[in-house]
Amino acid sequence: MNTKPFPKVAAPSSWDATRKLELGLIHIAKAFFEKRDGMTREDYEGVIQSVTRTRKTSAALLTHAERNLLLQHFKAQGFKVAAKAGAKPLISPQHKKLRAMWYSLAEAGAVERPASAIACDQAVEAWAKRQAHGKVGQIDALRFADSNQLHKLIEEMKAWCVRVKARID
Template identity: 30%
Template sequence: MANHIAAIHVLKSKLQLSDSDYRVLIKGITKKESTKDMSDSERQRVRGHMQALAERMGVVKAGQRRPAARSFAAAKSEASPKERKVWALWNQLGRDGVLRNTSATALNAWVERTVHVSALRFANSAQLDTLIEALKVWQQRGAADA
């Protein structure tokens, strides 16, 4: 717990975020205004999001982060309801024969092309809504082609 909080505050400093900007950022990700009020998985999401921002801005080298290895099942169990909806729609497209590859890697590549974040877990609420709607349209298109 303390490691995530410390890392978040280091990233806040490296990103040169004001306290109000920082609060808006974390509230947008977790709906909470303090890291102390967050669960460990929420802190991990905030840390990952801020790390990705720092890498894109060039204030942290891309190879510096060492995320804990998570299994596919663990990643899905820690996901928000919207993330689980994306997973459900993604897997349904695979079952319908619209997608050949329903792996996490394939999903994250599609997420990056669609909403420009490196992985589903870094997507904010609005981006998740965009992904869900895009998958629904894809599903309708696939049903029309069948």
């Protein structure tokens, strides 16, 4: 049995994004078991109660730890997380630099280490969107950022690396 934990969102200030990701995975797992095993709503609510050892019957009411328990249970029962079809890591030199610096931040303990390049890109994108209110300008998705915006993001992340004493090459 594979006991690797589910991927976590790397940015510590993105608890809402983490919650949305976990709830999304739970609902995907629910649909998987509905299709595979004929799980009913009552079965699903019973699983939540038994796994979390609470009276809660909705994933939306669960704490982060309880959501992770539920996801681990679903994983042990055969649910697997697959990357989105067509999801590919960003490949421009500036995107690669941002990804490399994010991993340096992870090594310094400033963020959680992403499970894959795609997870890293998602974490960097979430961070970049939060920077949009500053000097960078509005960014809907990192792949749409222009060269000037990417340069500003790199400089912002370099400053962060310096503050936390992360290695930057």
